[in-house]
Amino acid sequence: MNAGEPQPVEQQPDEQPPDERELLREEIEKVREDLGETVEALANKADLKGQVHDKVEDTRAQLHDKVEETKTQVHGKVQEVKAQLGGGQPAAPSNLPAPSNLRGTLARPVVPGAVAALCAVLLLRAIVRGRR
Numbered sequence: 001m002n003a004g005e006p007q008p009v010e011q012q013p014d015e016q017p018p019d020e021r022e023l024l025r026e027e028i029e030k031v032r033e034d035l036g037e038t039v040e041a042l043a044n045k046a047d048l049k050g051q052v053h054d055k056v057e058d059t060r061a062q063l064h065d066k067v068e069e070t071k072t073q074v075h076g077k078v079q080e081v082k083a084q085l086g087g088g089q090p091a092a093p094s095n096l097p098a099p100s101n102l103r104g105t106l107a108r109p110v111v112p113g114a115v116a117a118l119c120a121v122l123l124l125r126a127i128v129r130g131r132r
Helices: 018-046 048-085 099-106 110-130
Strands: none
Touching (some): 048 110
């Protein structure tokens, strides 16, 4: 280089204006946060055991709701039959047979179907609990 030409001045990283350094730090922090979220999402995708556990919990909740619904239906039918057999004359639904035909009432598909559904739910619940 010639003596008359100005020499380029090399800036050290510490010589950057404070605002620019702060912006870089903020950007680095944001990138770290994004990277952490990405790693967490990938870990959740790879966690098959956790996914299965979540699915089991969802299914268990659905089964519990179904059991409660079936219990309510069965309880209602039992109350209707008790009312018919009790001698009182509550307002019986017109679709039920007379109390003298109790065997016909119990043979209707509603009660056995409800009992079968309840048994199936209880069996599935036992199977799910056995897998833990």
